[in-house]
Amino acid sequence: MSLTFQNVSYRYPGSQQGLHEVSFDIGPGELVAVIGPSGSGKSTLLKLVAGLETGYQGRIALAGQDMAGTPVHQRGIGMVFQTYALFPHLSVRDNVAYGLALRKMSTAQRHARAAELLEVVGLSDFAQRGVHQLSGGQQQRVALARALAIDPRALLLDEPLSALDASVRGHLRDQIRALQQQFGATTLLVTHDQEEALAMADRVAVLKEGRLLQIATPKDIYEMPNCRAVAEFVGLSTMLEGQVASGGRVDFGFAELSVPTGSYRPGQKVHALIRPEHIEPDPQPGQTNTLQGRPGASRYLGSLTRYDFAVEGAPRAFLAEGRQPARQAIAIAPEHIRLLDA
Template sequence: MSFLTLKGVRKSFGPQTVVHDFDLEIARGEFVTFLGPSGCGKTTLLRMVAGFETPTAGTIAIDGRDVTHLPPNARKVGMVFQAYALFPNMTVADNVAFGLKVAGRPKSEIRTRVEEMLALIKLGHLGARYPYQLSGGQQQRVALARALAVRPQVLLLDEPLSALDAKIRLSLRQEIRDLQRKLGITAIFVTHDQEEALSVSDRIVVLNEGRAEQIGTPFDIYNHPRTRFAASFIGTLSLLEGEAAGGNRMRVEGQEIAVPAEAHPAGRPLTLALRPEALSLAPSPARTNRLEGTIEDVDFLGSVVRMRVRLGQTTLLMDNFNDPSTPPPERGAKVALHFAPGDGQILDAPLAAAAE
């Protein structure tokens, strides 16, 4: 059953529409990520759920209650901002207590709740410090505790990790996910970082120009993209442009392969998407497709070796696990790439059609 519902939500600023007739149902306790490039409408959607923006059309409901036109303080939502937004003149404990004080809660309740929240984020020993005395990661934890202290029904996170360095981001995103699961709170996470989205989400909403391109689990979004945008925005991808060769065959750069789709009329333009990990230099009974090319470059990435392979006018990316006993091919080497027909996916339109 839906706990948070957005139905027909649209947002326009003057003549420009930034969110187009958006529909989404989120279950209680679900962690949903809005993912997309800058300007795709993800933050505007979040601000409408929070009450900082009012939809031009459509409705927003939380636990069956229409909150479309309610102010933020009447919605029972907690928000964590990208820039922490902590009060610099307040201690950590006072920052966490702020929302509870505004709500007029008794002092004894506030003190107990603040202690609980600081223990939850593992900063109980830093309650008397001020924000400037904390690291970026610690400040964001305090912002998270402040949002959770008021026991919101929905937790909203607006790119909360983008100001942190890579190592801190990795650990803090897992802490956020662990806390969300522990508390069972419904959460919406906004990011442009595909790795963050894939690693923490129950479901991902891929947004493009104010529309949902695809909604699904990380597994489905990555492995079964439904549009060219979803396929190219999530993960690394190679696109093979060619034409149908009859049946389930495709001709690309003068070579013929099998494709994972129903029969196409011969000569019809086709675009095949391939993930780098689908390709291998080693044949196998399942890898019946073979493409011959030339090594353009080799990037050693530690556990993974990424190769760029040129096929006529097309470049394919191939990721293989590092094998200490077998060095990768050198630049200029002729190689054969092998993959299973089911490893690729025919996309919705060829490049030329998508550009029109």
């Protein structure tokens, strides 16, 4: 089932925070992750879909049905919260079956459905336990099973992994994605974790100050951001200010580099985005866009080292990463420099 936002605006009373004419669609079975700085409107969007906030302008539709005025319990939406929100007095099985009890399903049917979902999430042996006996990752799997048990028309994930240890987060992230695809659930994920969004989503939407800046595939959001705000928020980068000198050349003040200038004309001011993995250390003599300098602070991250590289005259150090820091020079291939409007 599709989930549609058409010119959705909402403002909290006495505040400028909210949403401003947000429009996008989530296709049947698609997972869209919404990211953005604190106060950007991520959680507000989720609450409006769930019916936890009302009084918005525009249209929110699920499978073509306008959600305005539809009570929370009649929306057919499954939700997984950051804090699990499980019932401490119920067993694992009864937590999963809770939504089915509200739908007046027989006890035998509820238990059968709960057993089926617990098998799917790998918790069959824990059905009779209290939820307090489970780890955080196990509790979140119970919450996911409960949300899926009702065959939801849409699934809402509100920071589902943020309370978990890093060692658990990666595995459960992949498990949630696999289950979402298995059940074909149309899903809206709200997260502050960019890696989580890029790894799980079919598309990523970036919000800032209540406005939708861009929605695209994870690859396009990272490699082809449509503005400086998206480029700086998603991933790490070095951002330079320059002026187009001629076709295929941009003057950055400290150096003139070869860059695909496309439709930009000589004299236009631009921003240039360079990702750290695209900086080549100690290139061969005569290589295009070679810059002399010296390494600065470095951070060992196991599979790679992230480091600063100072180029004489540059307004800031270049952020680079690789097996070893560059010693005397770096190079950036022209195709790895993305120009954005200044």
